[in-house]
Amino acid sequence: MAKDRKDFADPEHLDTLIGKEVVVEGKLDGEGDVQINGQFIGEIAIVGDLIVGEHGKVKAEIAAKNVYVGGEVEGEIEAKEKLQILETGRVTGNVTSEALSIEPGGILKGSSQMQEISEDTPTANPTFEVEEEKLE
């Protein structure tokens, strides 16, 4: 399921959280979600989602389910499902994903390749929840 902005600040569901003043080098793997608010250099290969916070700086090859970039990423990104570059996000490198979204202000320097979406996967989530909120 796609993440909302409020999820980015919730450490409860995170497997790994790298704080602002922390520098990590090496290979990070695992099944849960990872959020990086500090610095990371190396390789990330996770089954869950990767969230690069506004202050996060990542220099790595990345493979994850969904990737949300609010900080800086240098390196190739392979998102199994969705890559979302937020308004403060900056990605330098080639990206591969099923879906790509770049918010106004977000930067992608590199080529993007879209993976084919399997027939079973719905192409878009229903939007009625948002519309209900607007009506209120």
Next chain:
Amino acid sequence: MYLILVNPKAGNQRYRRIEKSFTNLLNKLDIKHQLVMVDDLANIEDILKDHAKTQLTAVVAVGGNGTVNTVIDALADYRNLPLAIVPISKTNHLASILGAKDWKTGLKILAQHEKKQLRLGKIGEKYFAGSLVVSPKRTLIANFFERKSLLRSFVGTNTRATPKEEHHVACTIKLDDALTVKCQLHTMAIYFQDEFGKKMKIYLTTYSGKVPEESIFRADQIEIESSLNMPIISGNEPVAHTPVKIQAIAKTIPVLAAPSKSPLKKTK
């Protein structure tokens, strides 16, 4: 039969004050036992060896964290002999995990319990379970003075001596030979997980300016190096110092815990 190992020095010699009520409750609960006073924790291993041929239901550690850790370390060689904890001191993390919030509840668990497996950790040649804290000495002292008590309020020592965010030490932490973490460490808490396959959960607290920041990692092995030697605290006792290697090992000991749907609460 339960082998009850009592550390009479634990919790400021609390056992001496509760001895009568303690034995009364043991008899009331009809718990068959042999009680041994352990004046020197170094003797625990020999006491266990002496009782190796006795049919024991479990070994009961009556004391604080030091007593519990020494018993765990000795029990690691007796794979199927369960451990029960009766806390005497006020801070016994492992006892509270097992549902033994005080000595009375600890004794009631002997009468009615659920057997669980507790995964062990190892520092050097010593075994541990539960959790560990790594922190600069200054932080530990400051934390001690921050704990509010009527006495400290009366003498006016509830105030902080120095700002907390200054208490940090440059650290390099290696996780599973895969990751190297560099930070100015304020506090590190390590939790051994109950189940196999689950790695230790590590919480790092650092400061960004005056704002505390938390980092979370998981690993089976942690190596910590620091610019200043930091104590590794189990409960409230230092068990090692940095540089140190901490491992979650593929070994468990059976423990007696409060039943999940605890009838113990009703008996209060």
